[in-house]
Amino acid sequence: MDQNIEMATLAGGCFWCTEAIFLDLKGVKTVVSGYIGGKTPNPTYKEICTGTTGHAEAIQITYDPKEISYGELLEIYFATHDPTTLNRQGNDVGTQYRSEIFYHSKKQKEIANDYIDLLVQEKIFNSPIVTKLSPAVTFYPAEDYHQNYYNQNKTQSYCHYVITPKIDKLKKYYKAKLKN
Numbered sequence: 001m002d003q004n005i006e007m008a009t010l011a012g013g014c015f016w017c018t019e020a021i022f023l024d025l026k027g028v029k030t031v032v033s034g035y036i037g038g039k040t041p042n043p044t045y046k047e048i049c050t051g052t053t054g055h056a057e058a059i060q061i062t063y064d065p066k067e068i069s070y071g072e073l074l075e076i077y078f079a080t081h082d083p084t085t086l087n088r089q090g091n092d093v094g095t096q097y098r099s100e101i102f103y104h105s106k107k108q109k110e111i112a113n114d115y116i117d118l119l120v121q122e123k124i125f126n127s128p129i130v131t132k133l134s135p136a137v138t139f140y141p142a143e144d145y146h147q148n149y150y151n152q153n154k155t156q157s158y159c160h161y162v163i164t165p166k167i168d169k170l171k172k173y174y175k176a177k178l179k180n
Contacts, residue, residue, distance in 0.1 A: 009102035011056035012081035013089025017163050018059045020150035027067025032060045034141040051094040060139050074115045084127035102136040
């Protein structure tokens with residue numbers, strides 16, 4: 001991998017939602033939806049939806065830290081999902097929808113721990129943060145039809161009612177960080 005490119009792996013509920021948010025950020029090179037943190041090799045979407053494989057729906061981001069820092073990615077991650085609900089985001093319920101940061105280095109782990117501590121100290125959320133920190137393990141890219149899902153299915157009701165408001169929030173509060 002290019003020395004100037006780093007990787008972040010984040011689970012924050014439905015990967016369609018998180019992927020759509022991070023694709024538009026300056027410094028983000030790629031976002032891949034997939035599965036991580038489970039016991040079944042090469043799981044399928046149908047398998048992980050049962051909740052029995054142990055995987056989380058997640059995104060793997062490659063980014064240029066000279067353009068966007070890991071801390072900025074975490075800021076947007078925590079601002080665009082609910083880190084206080086265990087194994088759920090909105091109507092999506094199950095261990096596959098958990099909030100989890102899969103760190104790729106000791107430095108990422110420290111930054112994530114410090115960021116969570118700051119959120120707790122500042123009382124940003126009314127309930128305890130349940131986001132788990134785990135070392136990155138094998139990431140399995142999801143099936144092709146899950147990649148860039150929102151941009152290809154904006155008129156679908158789930159996209160319209162669940163993802164579009166998150167994108168609108170991103171545009172409102174993080175306009176300077178957007179590619180366009």
